Amino acid sequence: VVPGGKTFRWRGKYLPNMNDRETLEVHLNVFENFNPRLPAEYVRSKYVFLANGSPVTQMKVLDQMTSPVLTVADTMDLWIEIQRDELTELFRRIDGLVLNDHEAKLLTDDENLVRAGHTIRKMGPRFVVIKKGEHGTMFFSEHETYVMPAFPTPDVVDPTGAGDSFAGGMMGYLAECDNFEPATLKKAMAYGTLVASFCVEDFSLDRFQAIERADVEKRMETYRRMLSF
Secondary structure, eight states: OOTTOOOOEEEEEEOTTSSOEEEEEEEOGGGGGOOOOOOTTTTTOSEEEEOSSOHHHHHHHHHHOSOOSEEEEEOOHHHHHHOHHHHHHHHTTOSEEEEEHHHHHHHHTOSOHHHHHHHHHTTSOSEEEEEOGGGOEEEEESSOEEEEOOOOOSOOSOOTTHHHHHHHHHHHHHHHHTOOOHHHHHHHHHHHHHHHHHHTTSSTTTTGGGOOHHHHHHHHHHHHHHHOO
């Protein structure tokens, strides 16, 4: 807590399709000079997710980790535009990157997401996940490329936080399984997709307060049937 300081603030608007957004304002506030200091129990974490923030801050967190087995980062257009060099440095230190389609195109100056995904992977991460909102996700590694559809929910209230929810669901499943073999990664992406599908059904964290793990598993069964031939 910074007395008298203001919290990071992002203001934007969603286009009518509820998939694309336009950033109107970004105020870093106390986040601009944030110097993270992790508790002792955190630095021993095996599965590390560097949520969206300055790549400088993300690397400060990474510097404190003692023995991570998997490190995945998120980013946004702001950092691509103003801290590209630092972002490129971060890419060489992480195992995976999660970003949306607009950010992937901005980072690579390529409208073709397949090419963009592999271009980003060659910058350092072992795998790249590109989020496409209602059109699902794309996965890229040296030996695998695949897509996963979004879960078709009719109750889209607010997509804010869906990307973070996806990453949380994915990383949570990987940590639960304590491995990130290709098959586990694919299933983790499915769980991330389903967690995100709950997020968009209400504002803030409200939907998550009304569900339990059993609700996610029930939706997983529907998702499995949807993808079976």
